Amino acid sequence: xxxxxxxxxxxxxxxxxxxxxxxxxxxxxxxxxxxxxxxxxxxxxxxxxxxxxxxxxxxxxxxxxxxxxxxxxxxxxxxxxxxxxxxxxxxxxxxxxxxxxxxxxxxxxxxxxxxxxxxxxxxxxxxxxxxxxxxxxxxxxxxxxxxxxxxxxxxxxxxxxxxxxxxxxxxxxxxxxxxxxxxxxxxxxxxxxxxxxxxxxxxxxxxxxxxxxxxxxxxxxxxxxxxxxxxxxxxxxxxxxxxxxxxxxxxxxxxxxxxxxxxxxxxxxxxxxxxxx
Ligand code: NDP
Numbered sequence: 001x002x003x004x005x006x007x008x009x010x011x012x013x014x015x016x017x018x019x020x021x022x023x024x025x026x027x028x029x030x031x032x033x034x035x036x037x038x039x040x041x042x043x044x045x046x047x048x049x050x051x052x053x054x055x056x057x058x059x060x061x062x063x064x065x066x067x068x069x070x071x072x073x074x075x076x077x078x079x080x081x082x083x084x085x086x087x088x089x090x091x092x093x094x095x096x097x098x099x100x101x102x103x104x105x106x107x108x109x110x111x112x113x114x115x116x117x118x119x120x121x122x123x124x125x126x127x128x129x130x131x132x133x134x135x136x137x138x139x140x141x142x143x144x145x146x147x148x149x150x151x152x153x154x155x156x157x158x159x160x161x162x163x164x165x166x167x168x169x170x171x172x173x174x175x176x177x178x179x180x181x182x183x184x185x186x187x188x189x190x191x192x193x194x195x196x197x198x199x200x201x202x203x204x205x206x207x208x209x210x211x212x213x214x215x216x217x218x219x220x221x222x223x224x225x226x227x228x229x230x231x232x233x234x235x236x237x238x239x240x241x242x243x244x245x246x247x248x249x250x251x252x253x254x255x256x257x258x259x260x261x262x263x264x265x266x267x268x269x270x271x272x273x274x275x276x277x
Contacts, residue, residue, distance in 0.1 A: 002056075003032045003033050004031075004032070004033045004034065005033075005034045005055065005056055006022060006033055006034065006057065006059045006060065006061075006258065007035060007037065007038050007052060007060055007061075008036075008060065008063060009045070009048060009049070009052075009061070009062055009063070010062070010066060011042060011064075011066070012039065013037045013063070014039075016063065017222075018035070018251060019037050022035040022251060022255060023035055024267075025251070025252065025255045025263035025268070026259075028263050029255075029259070029261045033259075038052070042065070045066045045069035046069065046073055049070075049090075053092050058258065059090060059092060059254070059258045060089070060090045060092075061088060061089055061254055062087055062089065064131070067087055067088055067101075067131050068086055068131075070086075070088070070090060070099060071086055071087045071099060073087075074087055074090065074098060075097045076098040076099070077099045078098065078099065078100045078101070080100065080102075080104065080105070080138065081100050083138055083165075084103075084138070086131050086135060087100065087101055088100070088101050088102055088135070088250065088254075089101070089250075089254040091258060100253075100254070101135045102250040102254055103135035103246070104136040104137070104138060104139035105139050105253055106245075106246045106247070106248075106250025106252075106253060107191075107217075107246040107250075108136075108139045108142075108143055109249040109253075110245030110248075110249045111189070111215070111217065111241075114266070114269065115215060115239070115245070117189065117215050119140065119143035119145045120143055120144040122187075123145065123146055123149070123186070123187045123188050123189075123211070124140060124149070125148075125187040125189070125191065125209060126150050126191050126193055127192045127193060127194050127205065128152060128192065128193035128194035128203075129154070129158045129160070129161050130157075130193070130194070132193045133150070136191070136193060137161055137171075138165060141165060141168040141169030142168070144169070145169070145170070147171075148169060148170065148171050149172045149173075149174065150171060151176060152173075152175065152194075153175070155173075158173040158174065159173045176203065176205065179205065179209070180204075180205075186208065186209060186210060186211030186212070187210065188211050188215070189214065189215050189217065190205075190209055190215075190217070190232070192216075192217065192218045192219060192226075192228040193219050196228070197220045197228055198220060200227060201227065202228055202231060207232075208235075210232055214237050215241065216229060216232035216239070216241070217243075218241070218242045218243060220242065221243035221272075222242070223242070224274055224275070224276060225240075225276055225277070229276060240276050241276075242276065244269060244272050244273055245265075248269045248272065249265055
Protein backbone atom coordinates (compact mmCIF):
# COMPACT_ATOMS: atom_id res chain seq x y z
CA UNK A 1 0.00 0.00 0.00
CA UNK A 2 1.39 3.42 -0.99
CA UNK A 3 1.55 6.02 1.78
CA UNK A 4 0.22 9.54 1.21
CA UNK A 5 3.12 11.81 0.35
CA UNK A 6 4.02 15.06 2.11
CA UNK A 7 7.25 17.05 2.45
CA UNK A 8 8.87 20.29 3.57
CA UNK A 9 10.69 22.46 1.01
CA UNK A 10 13.41 24.97 1.92
CA UNK A 11 17.04 25.93 1.33
CA UNK A 12 18.95 24.93 3.35
CA UNK A 13 16.82 22.07 4.68
CA UNK A 14 19.27 19.77 6.47
CA UNK A 15 18.34 20.91 10.01
CA UNK A 16 14.58 20.77 9.55
CA UNK A 17 12.52 19.21 12.32
CA UNK A 18 9.36 18.96 10.20
CA UNK A 19 9.69 15.27 9.15
CA UNK A 20 10.21 14.23 12.77
CA UNK A 21 7.21 16.29 13.89
CA UNK A 22 4.81 15.08 11.19
CA UNK A 23 5.86 11.46 11.47
CA UNK A 24 5.30 11.57 15.20
CA UNK A 25 1.84 13.12 14.63
CA UNK A 26 1.11 10.36 12.09
CA UNK A 27 2.16 7.63 14.47
CA UNK A 28 0.08 9.05 17.29
CA UNK A 29 -3.05 9.43 15.13
CA UNK A 30 -2.58 6.12 13.29
CA UNK A 31 -2.08 7.72 9.87
CA UNK A 32 0.06 6.12 7.18
CA UNK A 33 2.06 8.98 5.64
CA UNK A 34 5.41 9.57 4.05
CA UNK A 35 7.13 12.90 4.90
CA UNK A 36 10.36 14.00 3.18
CA UNK A 37 12.69 17.03 3.36
CA UNK A 38 13.41 18.55 -0.06
CA UNK A 39 16.03 21.18 -0.81
CA UNK A 40 14.97 23.30 -3.79
CA UNK A 41 17.60 25.35 -5.60
CA UNK A 42 17.15 29.12 -5.31
CA UNK A 43 15.00 30.12 -8.28
CA UNK A 44 13.90 26.51 -8.79
CA UNK A 45 10.97 26.27 -6.40
CA UNK A 46 8.18 25.72 -8.96
CA UNK A 47 10.04 22.92 -10.80
CA UNK A 48 10.49 21.06 -7.52
CA UNK A 49 6.80 21.45 -6.67
CA UNK A 50 5.70 20.39 -10.18
CA UNK A 51 7.72 17.20 -9.83
CA UNK A 52 6.39 16.51 -6.33
CA UNK A 53 2.82 16.84 -7.61
CA UNK A 54 3.49 14.60 -10.63
CA UNK A 55 4.68 11.96 -8.19
CA UNK A 56 1.39 12.15 -6.33
CA UNK A 57 2.36 14.47 -3.45
CA UNK A 58 -0.62 15.77 -1.45
CA UNK A 59 0.85 18.62 0.58
CA UNK A 60 3.93 20.67 1.38
CA UNK A 61 5.22 22.78 4.21
CA UNK A 62 7.26 25.72 2.99
CA UNK A 63 10.16 27.26 4.85
CA UNK A 64 12.70 30.01 4.14
CA UNK A 65 13.30 31.37 1.57
CA UNK A 66 10.34 30.08 -0.48
CA UNK A 67 7.19 31.40 1.26
CA UNK A 68 6.71 34.09 -1.40
CA UNK A 69 7.37 31.65 -4.27
CA UNK A 70 4.76 29.35 -2.73
CA UNK A 71 2.32 32.29 -2.53
CA UNK A 72 2.85 32.94 -6.26
CA UNK A 73 2.44 29.25 -7.14
CA UNK A 74 -1.00 28.75 -5.55
CA UNK A 75 -4.24 28.93 -7.51
CA UNK A 76 -6.30 29.44 -4.33
CA UNK A 77 -5.34 31.32 -1.17
CA UNK A 78 -6.87 31.06 2.27
CA UNK A 79 -7.48 34.43 3.91
CA UNK A 80 -4.56 34.18 6.33
CA UNK A 81 -2.12 33.45 3.50
CA UNK A 82 -3.56 36.22 1.34
CA UNK A 83 -3.24 38.80 4.11
CA UNK A 84 0.25 37.65 5.12
CA UNK A 85 1.39 37.66 1.48
CA UNK A 86 3.17 34.39 2.23
CA UNK A 87 2.34 30.67 2.18
CA UNK A 88 3.76 28.13 4.63
CA UNK A 89 1.55 25.17 3.76
CA UNK A 90 0.13 23.92 0.45
CA UNK A 91 -2.54 21.36 -0.37
CA UNK A 92 -2.73 19.72 -3.80
CA UNK A 93 -5.96 18.59 -5.40
CA UNK A 94 -6.66 17.56 -8.99
CA UNK A 95 -7.53 20.99 -10.29
CA UNK A 96 -6.15 23.37 -7.68
CA UNK A 97 -3.33 24.27 -5.34
CA UNK A 98 -4.42 25.91 -2.09
CA UNK A 99 -2.08 28.02 0.06
CA UNK A 100 -2.36 28.57 3.81
CA UNK A 101 -0.24 30.30 6.43
CA UNK A 102 -0.21 28.74 9.90
CA UNK A 103 2.80 30.60 11.34
CA UNK A 104 0.72 33.19 13.18
CA UNK A 105 -1.88 30.82 14.54
CA UNK A 106 0.94 28.46 15.58
CA UNK A 107 2.54 31.25 17.57
CA UNK A 108 -0.70 32.43 19.21
CA UNK A 109 -1.64 28.83 20.08
CA UNK A 110 1.73 28.36 21.73
CA UNK A 111 1.47 31.60 23.69
CA UNK A 112 -2.15 31.23 24.80
CA UNK A 113 -2.46 27.45 25.27
CA UNK A 114 0.98 26.06 26.02
CA UNK A 115 2.39 29.08 27.85
CA UNK A 116 -0.96 30.09 29.31
CA UNK A 117 -0.68 33.79 28.46
CA UNK A 118 -3.62 35.97 27.58
CA UNK A 119 -3.03 38.65 24.97
CA UNK A 120 -6.44 40.21 25.54
CA UNK A 121 -6.05 43.54 27.29
CA UNK A 122 -2.26 43.33 27.17
CA UNK A 123 0.43 45.43 25.50
CA UNK A 124 2.36 43.53 22.87
CA UNK A 125 5.60 44.49 21.08
CA UNK A 126 6.51 42.73 17.84
CA UNK A 127 10.13 43.20 16.74
CA UNK A 128 10.62 42.72 13.00
CA UNK A 129 8.52 43.20 9.88
CA UNK A 130 9.82 40.38 7.68
CA UNK A 131 8.14 37.19 6.51
CA UNK A 132 7.46 35.75 9.94
CA UNK A 133 6.16 39.04 11.41
CA UNK A 134 3.72 39.51 8.50
CA UNK A 135 1.98 36.24 9.34
CA UNK A 136 1.74 37.07 13.02
CA UNK A 137 0.06 40.49 12.98
CA UNK A 138 -3.52 39.40 12.23
CA UNK A 139 -3.64 36.41 14.63
CA UNK A 140 -2.21 38.70 17.35
CA UNK A 141 -4.84 41.39 16.75
CA UNK A 142 -7.57 38.75 16.84
CA UNK A 143 -6.53 38.05 20.45
CA UNK A 144 -7.57 41.59 21.44
CA UNK A 145 -4.42 43.26 22.81
CA UNK A 146 -4.83 46.88 23.99
CA UNK A 147 -1.96 47.81 21.71
CA UNK A 148 0.31 46.07 19.21
CA UNK A 149 3.54 47.98 18.61
CA UNK A 150 5.46 46.85 15.52
CA UNK A 151 9.11 47.88 15.67
CA UNK A 152 11.44 47.49 12.71
CA UNK A 153 14.93 48.61 11.68
CA UNK A 154 13.58 49.67 8.28
CA UNK A 155 10.75 51.84 9.59
CA UNK A 156 8.87 51.99 6.27
CA UNK A 157 8.34 48.22 6.41
CA UNK A 158 6.79 48.48 9.88
CA UNK A 159 4.59 51.36 8.68
CA UNK A 160 3.46 49.37 5.67
CA UNK A 161 2.40 46.49 7.92
CA UNK A 162 0.68 48.95 10.23
CA UNK A 163 -1.31 50.44 7.36
CA UNK A 164 -2.27 47.06 5.97
CA UNK A 165 -3.70 45.76 9.25
CA UNK A 166 -4.94 48.94 10.97
CA UNK A 167 -8.60 48.05 10.42
CA UNK A 168 -8.14 44.89 12.50
CA UNK A 169 -7.00 46.48 15.75
CA UNK A 170 -4.84 49.06 17.56
CA UNK A 171 -1.42 49.13 15.84
CA UNK A 172 1.52 51.49 16.25
CA UNK A 173 4.42 51.16 13.81
CA UNK A 174 7.81 52.65 14.72
CA UNK A 175 11.58 52.28 14.56
CA UNK A 176 13.93 51.40 17.41
CA UNK A 177 14.96 55.00 18.16
CA UNK A 178 11.31 56.02 18.40
CA UNK A 179 10.66 53.08 20.72
CA UNK A 180 13.43 54.43 22.98
CA UNK A 181 12.40 58.13 22.65
CA UNK A 182 8.69 57.92 22.87
CA UNK A 183 8.66 56.24 26.25
CA UNK A 184 6.06 53.81 25.03
CA UNK A 185 6.20 52.11 28.37
CA UNK A 186 6.57 48.46 29.22
CA UNK A 187 5.08 45.47 27.47
CA UNK A 188 3.42 42.29 28.71
CA UNK A 189 4.70 40.34 25.72
CA UNK A 190 7.79 41.06 23.60
CA UNK A 191 8.22 38.87 20.52
CA UNK A 192 11.49 38.81 18.60
CA UNK A 193 10.49 38.09 15.00
CA UNK A 194 13.71 39.52 13.60
CA UNK A 195 16.44 37.30 12.19
CA UNK A 196 19.09 39.12 14.29
CA UNK A 197 19.68 36.08 16.51
CA UNK A 198 20.74 34.00 13.49
CA UNK A 199 23.89 36.15 13.41
CA UNK A 200 24.25 36.53 17.16
CA UNK A 201 22.91 40.10 16.96
CA UNK A 202 20.47 41.93 19.19
CA UNK A 203 17.76 44.34 17.99
CA UNK A 204 18.55 47.69 19.71
CA UNK A 205 15.99 47.58 22.53
CA UNK A 206 16.44 48.62 26.13
CA UNK A 207 15.73 46.29 29.07
CA UNK A 208 12.99 48.75 30.02
CA UNK A 209 10.61 47.34 27.40
CA UNK A 210 10.01 44.26 29.55
CA UNK A 211 7.13 44.77 31.98
CA UNK A 212 6.48 42.93 35.24
CA UNK A 213 5.52 39.35 34.53
CA UNK A 214 6.46 39.81 30.87
CA UNK A 215 6.87 36.90 28.46
CA UNK A 216 9.87 37.25 26.13
CA UNK A 217 9.40 35.10 23.03
CA UNK A 218 12.15 34.40 20.50
CA UNK A 219 10.97 32.96 17.18
CA UNK A 220 14.28 31.28 16.44
CA UNK A 221 14.36 27.86 18.08
CA UNK A 222 16.83 25.30 19.30
CA UNK A 223 19.66 27.77 19.90
CA UNK A 224 19.29 28.13 23.65
CA UNK A 225 19.67 31.64 25.09
CA UNK A 226 19.93 34.07 22.16
CA UNK A 227 21.14 37.66 22.73
CA UNK A 228 17.47 38.73 22.93
CA UNK A 229 16.57 36.09 25.53
CA UNK A 230 19.75 36.88 27.46
CA UNK A 231 18.82 40.58 27.58
CA UNK A 232 15.36 39.63 28.83
CA UNK A 233 16.72 37.28 31.46
CA UNK A 234 19.20 39.90 32.67
CA UNK A 235 16.31 42.38 32.88
CA UNK A 236 14.61 40.01 35.32
CA UNK A 237 12.12 38.43 32.91
CA UNK A 238 11.03 35.08 34.32
CA UNK A 239 9.16 33.67 31.34
CA UNK A 240 11.37 33.02 28.33
CA UNK A 241 10.36 30.94 25.30
CA UNK A 242 11.82 30.05 21.95
CA UNK A 243 9.96 29.17 18.74
CA UNK A 244 9.85 25.41 19.13
CA UNK A 245 6.24 25.54 20.33
CA UNK A 246 5.31 27.75 17.37
CA UNK A 247 6.97 25.29 14.99
CA UNK A 248 5.12 22.29 16.39
CA UNK A 249 1.78 24.16 16.61
CA UNK A 250 1.92 25.36 12.97
CA UNK A 251 2.76 21.79 11.96
CA UNK A 252 -0.27 20.55 13.91
CA UNK A 253 -2.53 23.04 12.07
CA UNK A 254 -1.18 21.81 8.72
CA UNK A 255 -1.69 18.19 9.82
CA UNK A 256 -5.33 18.91 10.72
CA UNK A 257 -5.85 20.66 7.38
CA UNK A 258 -4.39 17.71 5.43
CA UNK A 259 -5.57 14.75 7.48
CA UNK A 260 -8.64 15.97 9.38
CA UNK A 261 -7.23 14.80 12.72
CA UNK A 262 -5.72 16.88 15.53
CA UNK A 263 -2.52 15.47 16.99
CA UNK A 264 -1.34 16.12 20.53
CA UNK A 265 1.47 18.70 20.45
CA UNK A 266 2.71 18.51 24.05
CA UNK A 267 4.82 15.37 23.76
CA UNK A 268 6.45 16.52 20.51
CA UNK A 269 7.27 19.95 21.94
CA UNK A 270 8.83 18.29 24.97
CA UNK A 271 10.90 16.01 22.75
CA UNK A 272 12.31 18.98 20.78
CA UNK A 273 12.80 21.47 23.59
CA UNK A 274 16.35 22.61 24.26
CA UNK A 275 16.72 24.12 27.76
CA UNK A 276 17.06 27.91 27.78
CA UNK A 277 19.32 28.15 30.81
P1 NDP B 1 13.11 37.91 7.21
O1 NDP B 1 14.44 37.90 6.57
O2 NDP B 1 11.89 37.91 6.37
O3 NDP B 1 13.02 39.23 8.15
C1 NDP B 1 14.07 39.59 8.97
C2 NDP B 1 13.64 40.70 9.92
O4 NDP B 1 14.66 40.85 10.91
C3 NDP B 1 13.47 42.07 9.27
O5 NDP B 1 12.42 42.72 9.92
C4 NDP B 1 14.81 42.74 9.55
O6 NDP B 1 14.73 44.15 9.58
C5 NDP B 1 15.10 42.21 10.93
N1 NDP B 1 16.51 42.22 11.33
C6 NDP B 1 17.52 41.46 10.83
N2 NDP B 1 18.66 41.70 11.49
C7 NDP B 1 18.39 42.65 12.42
C8 NDP B 1 19.17 43.32 13.41
N3 NDP B 1 20.46 43.04 13.57
N4 NDP B 1 18.54 44.21 14.19
C9 NDP B 1 17.24 44.49 14.05
N5 NDP B 1 16.45 43.89 13.13
C10 NDP B 1 17.02 42.98 12.32
O7 NDP B 1 13.12 36.70 8.24
P2 NDP B 1 11.85 35.83 8.74
O8 NDP B 1 10.78 36.77 9.10
O9 NDP B 1 11.58 34.77 7.77
O10 NDP B 1 12.44 35.10 10.05
C11 NDP B 1 12.66 35.81 11.25
C12 NDP B 1 13.03 34.84 12.37
O11 NDP B 1 11.94 34.01 12.70
C13 NDP B 1 14.19 33.90 12.03
O12 NDP B 1 15.03 33.80 13.16
C14 NDP B 1 13.51 32.56 11.78
O13 NDP B 1 14.35 31.48 12.10
C15 NDP B 1 12.33 32.65 12.75
N6 NDP B 1 11.17 31.83 12.36
C16 NDP B 1 10.69 30.89 13.23
C17 NDP B 1 9.59 30.12 12.94
C18 NDP B 1 9.09 29.10 13.92
O14 NDP B 1 8.23 28.28 13.57
N7 NDP B 1 9.54 29.10 15.14
C19 NDP B 1 8.86 30.29 11.67
C20 NDP B 1 9.41 31.33 10.83
C21 NDP B 1 10.52 32.05 11.17
P3 NDP B 1 14.80 45.01 8.20
O15 NDP B 1 13.44 44.95 7.62
O16 NDP B 1 15.18 46.36 8.64
O17 NDP B 1 15.83 44.34 7.34
